[in-house]
Structure formats: C-alpha cells, structure tokens
Amino acid sequence: MKSLKIKNLHVEVEGKEILKGVNLTINEGEILALLGPNGHGKSTLLAAIMGNPRYKVTKGEIILDDKDVLKMSVDERSKAGLFLAFQNPSEIPGVVSADFFKGAINAHRDNKIKLFEFYRSLETACKEVNLPFDMVNRNLNDGFSGGEKKRNEILQMILLNPNIAMLDEIDSGLDVDAINTVSECIVKQNREKNTGFLVISHYARLFDLIHPSKAAVMVNGRIVTEGDSSLISKIDKEGYEWIEKELGISIKKEDQQSMNKVSIGVCATKEVLKNEK
Amino acid sequence: MKNKITSYFYEGENKNVVSLKHEETASFLIHDDSNILLDINEFNENNNVSFIIGNNSKLTLRLLVVNNLDDLNIKVNVPRGSKFDMIVADFSDKVEKFNTLVSLEGEDSEASIHLATLSKEGNKKKFNLSFDHKVGKTKSLIDCYGVSKDSSLIKIDGISHIYENANKADATQKVRVILFDKESEAIANPILKIDCNDIKAQHACAIGSLREEHLYYLLSRGIEINEARSLITLGYLLPIAQYFEEKDGEKIKEIIGGAF
Numbered sequence: 001m002k003s004l005k006i007k008n009l010h011v012e013v014e015g016k017e018i019l020k021g022v023n024l025t026i027n028e029g030e031i032l033a034l035l036g037p038n039g040h041g042k043s044t045l046l047a048a049i050m051g052n053p054r055y056k057v058t059k060g061e062i063i064l065d066d067k068d069v070l071k072m073s074v075d076e077r078s079k080a081g082l083f084l085a086f087q088n089p090s091e092i093p094g095v096v097s098a099d100f101f102k103g104a105i106n107a108h109r110d111n112k113i114k115l116f117e118f119y120r121s122l123e124t125a126c127k128e129v130n131l132p133f134d135m136v137n138r139n140l141n142d143g144f145s146g147g148e149k150k151r152n153e154i155l156q157m158i159l160l161n162p163n164i165a166m167l168d169e170i171d172s173g174l175d176v177d178a179i180n181t182v183s184e185c186i187v188k189q190n191r192e193k194n195t196g197f198l199v200i201s202h203y204a205r206l207f208d209l210i211h212p213s214k215a216a217v218m219v220n221g222r223i224v225t226e227g228d229s230s231l232i233s234k235i236d237k238e239g240y241e242w243i244e245k246e247l248g249i250s251i252k253k254e255d256q257q258s259m260n261k262v263s264i265g266v267c268a269t270k271e272v273l274k275n276e277k
Numbered sequence: 278m279k280n281k282i283t284s285y286f287y288e289g290e291n292k293n294v295v296s297l298k299h300e301e302t303a304s305f306l307i308h309d310d311s312n313i314l315l316d317i318n319e320f321n322e323n324n325n326v327s328f329i330i331g332n333n334s335k336l337t338l339r340l341l342v343v344n345n346l347d348d349l350n351i352k353v354n355v356p357r358g359s360k361f362d363m364i365v366a367d368f369s370d371k372v373e374k375f376n377t378l379v380s381l382e383g384e385d386s387e388a389s390i391h392l393a394t395l396s397k398e399g400n401k402k403k404f405n406l407s408f409d410h411k412v413g414k415t416k417s418l419i420d421c422y423g424v425s426k427d428s429s430l431i432k433i434d435g436i437s438h439i440y441e442n443a444n445k446a447d448a449t450q451k452v453r454v455i456l457f458d459k460e461s462e463a464i465a466n467p468i469l470k471i472d473c474n475d476i477k478a479q480h481a482c483a484i485g486s487l488r489e490e491h492l493y494y495l496l497s498r499g500i501e502i503n504e505a506r507s508l509i510t511l512g513y514l515l516p517i518a519q520y521f522e523e524k525d526g527e528k529i530k531e532i533i534g535g536a537f
Contacts, residue, residue, distance in 0.1 A: 053489065075498075078497055090488075094515065100498070103498075108499050160498065
C-alpha cells in the first residue's frame with residue numbers, strides 16, 4: 001500500500017518556525033481530515049509537502065513509498081504521485097489552459113497523449129466538475145470566479161490521477177451545488193482510483209459529504225490529536241476550546257500584527273512598514 | 278532607392294485610397310473616410326516612413342519585423358475623427374533604432390501602439406514610441422510586452438506629450454518586460470509630459486523575472502522548470518499573433534516556439 005509519512009517535520013517561513021514537529025501518515029485509499037484553528041500550520045504542512053520554495057524544512061522527513069520527498073524537486077513530487085489543490089490558485093495570463101493541461105498530463109507519461117484521447121479526457125473531466133468545455137481555451141485561472149478556480153483544481157486532479165491528493169480549503173468560495181459536485185468527484189476518485197486524501201476544511205458540510213476515515217487536529221504547529229470522524233463532529237459542535245481543557249494545550253491566537261510590505265503603482269509608491277499606524 | 282518599402286500589402290474598400298511616394302521619406306497617403314489595413318513585412322535597413330491619414334479614416338498598420346533594422350523612423354499624422362493602430366511583432370536580431378512619433382492633430386482622434394519584442398542571444402533592441410496630443414479629446418495607448426534573454430537588452434522609451442489646451446486628452450502607457458536570466462537587461466521609461474490640467478493620464482511599468490508563484494504552480498503539476506518558463510513566456514508574447522492573419526500568426530508562433 002502506498003503511503004505518505006511525515007515524521008517530526010519542522011518548517012519555517014522567513015525565519016519564523018511554523019511547524020514544530022509534525023507526525024502524520026496518509027495511506028492510499030484513506031481520506032484524512034485535517035482540522036485546526038486558523039494560522040496554526042495546516043496550509044504550511046501542505047505547501048511543505050509539495051515543495052513550495054518559500055517554506056524551509058529545517059528538520060524531519062517526508063517519505064512517499066520509501067522515497068525521500070525532500071530530495072525531490074516540485075515537479076518530481078507531482079510525478080511521484082502527489083497533488084495539491086491550492087487554496088488560492090494562481091492566475092497566469094497568456095498561458096492557455098488546454099496547453100497547460102496537456103503539458104501536465106504529458107509530464108506524467110512516457111509517451112505523449114494523443115490529441116483525441118486528450119480532448120476526450122478533458123471533456124469528461126469538465127463534465128464531472130461542471131465546467132463549460134470552452135473554459136479550456138481561456139487563460140489559466142485568469143478572470144475565473146472563486147468557484148471556477150476551485151473546480152479547475154479538481155479537474156486537474158482528475159486528469160493527473162494522483163496517489164495522494166491534498167486539498168487546501170477546496171470548499172471555500174463554493175456554493176451549495178458546487179460543494180456537492182466537488183464532493184462527488186472526491187468520493188469517486190477515492191473509490192475508483194484508490195487515491196488517498198489529506199483534506200483541510202473549516203466546515204463539517206464537506207466532511208459530511210466525503211466521509212473521512214480519519215481526522216487529525218493541528219494546533220501550534222503540531223498534530224495534537226487524531227481519531228475517527230467523530231472528532232470532526234465534536235469540533236463542529238464544541239470548537240477547539242475543549243483541546244485546551246482536555247489536552248492541557250494553550251492555543252496561540254492567530255498572529256494579526258504582521259503585515260506584508262507592499263508597493264502600490266509606479267508613480268505613487270508607498271511602503272507599509274511593520275507597526276506603522 | 279534609399280527609402281524604398283520593398284513589400285507591402287493592404288486591404289481596403291477602394292484600391293485608390295492608398296498612394297505611396299518614394300522620396301526622402303516613403304509617404305503613404307490615406308484618403309478621407311477610408312478604412313485601411315496595411316501590412317509591411319520587409320524594410321531596408323534604414324527607412325523613413327510617414328503616414329498621412331485623411332479625416333474620419335482608420336489605418337491599422339501591422340509590422341512583422343524579422344530582418345534587422347538599423348534605423349526605422351515612422352511618423353504618423355492623425356487628424357480629426359481618425360484612428361491609427363500600429364501592431365509590431367519584433368523577432369529580428371537587431372533593432373538599433375525604432376522611432377515612432379504619432380501626432381494627434383484633430384479632436385476625437387485616437388491612436389495605439391501594441392508591441393511584442395523578443396531580445397535574445399545578445400540582441401540589443403531600442404524603441405522610442407511617442408505621442409503628441411496637440412489638441413483636446415484625443416486618446417493614445419502604448420502597450421508593450423517584451424522578453425529579454427541570453428544577455429540581451431530591451432530599451433523602451435514611451436513619451437506621451439499632452440499640449441497646453443489639449444483638454445480631455447487621455448494617454449495610457451503600459452510596459453511589461455520579463456528578464457529570463459540575470460545577465461539580461463531591460464530599461465523602460467514611460468514618460469508623461471503634461472502641459473494641461475484637464476486630462477487623464479496613466480503609466481505603468483513592470484520589469485522582472487518570472488513570478489515565483491506562477492512557476493511553482495506549473496511545477497506542482499509535474500511540468501519541468503524549463504517548460505514552465507517557456508509556457509509563461511509564450512503567454513507573454515503570443516497574444517500579439519491574434520492581430521495578424523493566420524499565416525503570419527503561425528509564423529510568429531513558430532519563431533517564438535523556436536526561441537525556447
């Protein structure tokens with residue numbers, strides 16, 4: 001059985017340690033719900049697994065089927081069977097979606113996909129995620145609504161058929177019908193292709209539809225508890241306060257004071273400095 | 278002849294609306310109330326070309342530049358109610374000087390320049406694209422995309438001059454250049470010279486390497502780094518092909534594809 005094992009993972013961003021020793025295993029065919037308060041490292045974990053260059057792994061291991069993921073480049077991780085559906089997918093003007101999809105599919109194959117097979121796969125996937133087929137002629141995510149972007153992520157998951165798919169708040173920005181559509185795609189991929197899922201969401205509705213087999217809670221950059229789907233129900237009803245009481249962990253509040261430096265325009269350039277009022 | 282335009286082609290409702298005089302400057306005269314699409318694909322190394330557009334006319338000039346240019350000077354006069362659009366796809370090895378001066382001389386006249394340029398293998402490309410808003414209610418646009426790679430240079434000066442009393446003039450300049458490697462260079466000077474208060478003007482310039490988050494997104498789908506860079510860069514230059522006929526559009530795609 002294929003599995004993704006994360007052992008004692010420490011990750012920092014711009015010198016600040018976010019993950020402080022994460023241990024987690026996701027097996028092929030499982031759906032693992034990853035929960036936790038905002039700003040406690042869930043998205044950082046997914047970005048570190050996928051190899052986002054902003055995130056620096058300072059300690060620990062990520063192993064996929066006995067292969068050291070940390071030694072792989074980002075594209076090699078994808079080809080090894082990892083997939084990340086982004087919380088905020090990039091809009092890339094000028095890159096035609098169909099060209100991008102074809103490049104991605106070919107990167108996962110020894111022989112280039114035939115044109116007819118490509119368009120047939122694309123048409124089927126578009127129907128599954130309920131995106132119009134002419135979307136493939138548009139620039140990648142450029143001008144897409146929030147819901148279209150999320151469905152486009154799931155479309156790519158279907159086309160690339162990964163062993164382990166990581167979904168970062170795939171339900172945010174989706175209306176009720178779209179959540180149902182995306183959930184059906186996840187369940188189908190899990191049942192028919194045996195893909196393992198690591199799913200971040202703040203809403204029980206998504207989890208009610210995809211039926212996770214396991215759940216884990218991340219607090220202060222660590223997995224503090226794991227269990228079955230009853231853990232999701234408990235958090236949905238009670239929030240995270242019980243963790244402080246039952247596990248004796250003080251939950252740090254989300255850091256609200258850090259603000260990025262920004263520049264606006266060309267003529268009028270303003271730098272917003274930390275602590276500036 | 279020094280300034281001979283060696284090849285050009287135009288489409289219009291009446292074949293007599295364009296005339297070409299070869300003197301010190303090659304001059305195209307566009308008659309009143311005409312709608313002309315003009316392609317020029319071959320130049321001598323030194324050219325002075327002028328376009329004198331009639332009232333209430335429209336001229337679309339398309340230049341697919343693949344041969345080297347030492348010195349090309351284009352002057353355009355746009356009178357009342359007329360429109361001039363210039364589309365330049367530059368894939369030559371050298372553009373020593375490419376100067377364009379568009380003079381908006383009558384109210385309700387408009388002009389635009391769309392440029393896509395690829396500078397590679399140590400090329401040095403220098404463009405000076407200028408608009409003079411001599412009267413009010415005139416509108417101009419400079420929209421440039423460039424890619425500089427293999428220790429090459431792109432220099433784009435865009436100068437929009439809005440004259441005194443040119444009320445309600447509207448000038449926009451946009452320049453975006455991707456530097457493909459650390460040795461390549463781009464210089465962009467979007468300049469607005471404004472002598473009138475009641476106008477609208479904006480300029481924007483972005484020069485930089487490929488955006489890291491864009492590359493990361495493509496890599497995360499298994500696309501290798503060089504292919505990811507090519508995809509993004511093609512996306513920068515390819516849109517210019519849409520302005521050309523299918524045959525030239527395919528030629529542009531072929532040239533760009535061969536460069537990466």
